[in-house]
Amino acid sequence: MSKQSVLNQKSFTFLEKYLNNASPTGYESEGQKIWMDYLKPYVDDFITDAYGTAVGVINPEAEYKVVIEAHADEISWFVNYISDEGMIYVIRNGGSDHQIATSKRVNIHTENGIVKGVFGWPAIHTRKKGKETPPKLENIFIDVGCSSKEEVEKLGVHVGCVITYPDEFFILNENKFVCRALDNRIGGFMIAEVARLLKENKKELPFGLYITNSVQEEVGLRGAEMIAERIQPDVAIVTDVTHDTNTPMIEKITEGDLKIGEGPVLAYAPAVQRNLRQLLIKTAEEKKIKFQRAANSRATGTDTDAFAYSNAGVPSALISLPLRYMHTTVEMVHQEDVEGVIKLIYESLLKIKEGDTFSYFS
Numbered sequence: 001m002s003k004q005s006v007l008n009q010k011s012f013t014f015l016e017k018y019l020n021n022a023s024p025t026g027y028e029s030e031g032q033k034i035w036m037d038y039l040k041p042y043v044d045d046f047i048t049d050a051y052g053t054a055v056g057v058i059n060p061e062a063e064y065k066v067v068i069e070a071h072a073d074e075i076s077w078f079v080n081y082i083s084d085e086g087m088i089y090v091i092r093n094g095g096s097d098h099q100i101a102t103s104k105r106v107n108i109h110t111e112n113g114i115v116k117g118v119f120g121w122p123a124i125h126t127r128k129k130g131k132e133t134p135p136k137l138e139n140i141f142i143d144v145g146c147s148s149k150e151e152v153e154k155l156g157v158h159v160g161c162v163i164t165y166p167d168e169f170f171i172l173n174e175n176k177f178v179c180r181a182l183d184n185r186i187g188g189f190m191i192a193e194v195a196r197l198l199k200e201n202k203k204e205l206p207f208g209l210y211i212t213n214s215v216q217e218e219v220g221l222r223g224a225e226m227i228a229e230r231i232q233p234d235v236a237i238v239t240d241v242t243h244d245t246n247t248p249m250i251e252k253i254t255e256g257d258l259k260i261g262e263g264p265v266l267a268y269a270p271a272v273q274r275n276l277r278q279l280l281i282k283t284a285e286e287k288k289i290k291f292q293r294a295a296n297s298r299a300t301g302t303d304t305d306a307f308a309y310s311n312a313g314v315p316s317a318l319i320s321l322p323l324r325y326m327h328t329t330v331e332m333v334h335q336e337d338v339e340g341v342i343k344l345i346y347e348s349l350l351k352i353k354e355g356d357t358f359s360y361f362s
Helices: 009-020 029-042 149-154 182-200 222-231 274-286 303-308 335-349
Strands: 045-048 054-058 065-071 076-082 087-093 105-110 113-120 141-143 162-164 170-172 176-179 208-214 235-243 265-268 292-295 316-323 331-334
Touching: 009 029, 009 176, 009 182, 029 045, 029 054, 029 182, 029 208, 045 222, 054 182, 065 182, 065 222, 065 303, 065 335, 076 149, 176 182, 176 335, 182 208, 182 235, 182 316, 182 331, 182 335, 208 222, 222 303, 235 274, 235 303, 235 335, 265 274, 274 316, 274 335, 303 316, 316 331, 316 335, 331 335
Parallel strands: 065 208, 065 235, 235 316, 265 292
Antiparallel strands: 045 054, 054 208, 076 087, 076 162, 087 141, 105 113, 105 162, 113 141, 170 176, 176 331, 265 316
């Protein structure tokens, strides 16, 4: 592949539409429809399951199966309690950060459509100097402009309604993509681009390729667990995000030294099969794709773990995209890293042979 950008205008149009759509854990269907619509010209078939995981398949009749995977869900909130005064209290749906919530705008998803609100917070003038109460899960609240519980309920808001942030995609300083929920719809974007490139470059694979956009990663890798049993793959290459540790208040000694703009991150962890990882490393070196390395203690915390330990053991590897400000509304990645992940997955697939076992003892 050339050193020129692998992304085209159609790619950017899809990226913006896909990121701006809400896809909270358990409610990923609209985002999955957008993703499948984009992927349709590049695959032969689709698989979906009861909880919403979507899989585009190339060569569905092949016995040997390779998965490339990302997850489709974003963190969000649930309505948990509505006070008599009409204030809404929340619980997490995934790893939502209570410290960034105050003063944020929100969308509450109801059967009547979107109800807009804001996370309120007492003005600085009214707080006790030196004794300020920080934002906590039990004290942050949403104001939808109502004065009673009954008024809130008339809007269609009830316990269990899911709540997302409306922050949308933009490009910062020419090549930094910024949006909420880049974790990990940017992964779904990248694996879709791999499928596009295979089709446009007329590459024939000697195996079945399962482009998998799993649900419910943010609450315990649940979608990946289910779809791994459904597909029963021979190999899995997973992509997710990881932390850029070169911003303030992060300790590199414990978190590692990773930076946006320095390339995809290859993981070292028990779930990462070493010979499959070595194929990725050799591919990156041969194709001059710069990359970084990260060590993960015990578990990767990604869908890699679900695939690796499924079906009596599946050779699995993790390619991570370095990202700043994870689980905030201003998550940030570098365009060159996005393209690096796409290139690395694409080129690595071309090196996998039908029947490869990636034997641990070879």
